[in-house]
Amino acid sequence: MAYSYSAAVEASLERIAELGIDPTSHVYDRLFATHPDMKPHFWRDQDGAIRGEMLAKVFEAILDFIGERRYASHMIRNEIITHEGYDVPRDIFATFFATVGRTLKDLLGDDWTAETDHAWSAMLNDIDAYVRATPRVGAAA
Template sequence: MSTSSDPIERSFEIAASRCADLTPLVYQRLFEQHPETRTMFRAQGRALVMESMLALTIAFFTIIRDTLRGLLGDEWSADMAQAWDRLLPDIDTFATAPA
């Protein structure tokens, strides 16, 4: 495993060494925190899915960060936390900017 100097990449690298697939953990946390989203993933193409996807995606990055932090435990570093803290507002700014 190559070690990245980017804290977010490093958090994913460490997570990959601990579990083969992050997806079930992310969706578990998503459905725990937002149970209403469970039905959104069963019916593709519905208007609700299309209208809600951006807002959900922005929340989803927070879910991913929290899942990584939980999985990494003591290896979750201050620089990883700071990088995610910088990234999340950037995503929100980009997503809400006029086209």
């Protein structure tokens, strides 16, 4: 199933790839600038490999989320719970996806259209709903 925003979100990811831009350092620089408390969580990532792997998983999740949603919603919920064990607040997940979107917008410049902006906003709202709906560990059902 495709969502109304699927084509535009996918096109933005494809365009970044076509341009040969690795957005990893840009995304994490933005994250650490707005949430410096997150940087210490990456103390083992001396060469950026962990950040790159995490961003690749985010892109995979986005592509599934805008498509058939076979696993993305479950993956997001599982990662929220896993990362809470690392003392990463759950709202950082919604923030992180938004950080990816803002970074791509900056990197794509004129290739980021009003349609792309609307599509990312709609998708981010849906992801935020998944984040909010994820029960807290130990919370009463």
